Each structure stands twice: as structure tokens, then as C-alpha cells.
Amino acid sequence: MEKERSEFSSPDWYEVVYAAVRAIPCGKVATYGQIAGTVSSISLTARQVGAAMRFAPQGVPWQRVVGAGGRLPIARRSPELKLLQIRLLAQEGVEFYSGDHDRIDMARSQYSADIDSK
DNA sequence: GATCTGACCACCG
């Protein structure tokens, strides 16, 4: 069924990205590059994923998408969103490095896609 | 159709 999105010029592939983000379970996070890799049907880069997140509608857990190495590149754009993301993730049980609330413990909370069990 | 920009990422110093 078609989606009415005349308010913004959101390309079709946005929906695909959102679907991948929704697939991230609670308490886990994925990197932008990871999402881009998950959507192998199209050739997307991490930047494209970020651009899509900006238009993320309600129901999409955008907070579970983080930068590589557990960093929060969103901080450059909006310090407020950074704090919001940290708070939301902490609520879901995602752990941060001790003493550094800006970094996520990827080794523990990164979502392993079905690509390869490693 | 050329150019700039971007919720990125890896590399180097």
C-alpha cells in the first residue's frame, strides 16, 4: 500500500531503512554502517542512513542507531538529542562505559545481524 | 548536469 508522505520528499528507500531499524531488539544497538550493510538490496552508505533518521517517523527506535565505536555523532547536530538518546537507551538497559556517558559499550550491546555469527 | 552538503567511517599525524 502506498504511504502518504507529501509533507516531505522522502525517497522510497527510507522505508527500507526504517524497517531495519525496527528490527533492532530492545536493549541492543546498531551502527549506521551496520544498517547500511543490512540493506544490501540497495547500495547505501552510513550517511544515507543518517539522513533517513532525520525524517524518522514515530515508531522507529532511532535511538538504537549509533555511530561506529559506540560514539554519538548526533551530538554535533544537537546536544539535546544526545542527552535524550542516552536517557532512552539507558532506560532500555543499554550499558555505557563507566565514567563516560557519551560512549556505549558496543562489545555488550551491539546487535548482531544474521550476517555471520561471530 | 555540476556543485555543495550531510544524525558517517576509516585513516593518519
Next chain:
DNA sequence: CCGGTGGCCAGAT
């Protein structure tokens, strides 16, 4: 650890 640079691909002008 911090900052700059190039590469990536799609949208906006």
C-alpha cells in the same frame, strides 16, 4: 585523545 582529510552515495539547489 583530538583534529584534519578523503571516500562514500543520494538529495537539494
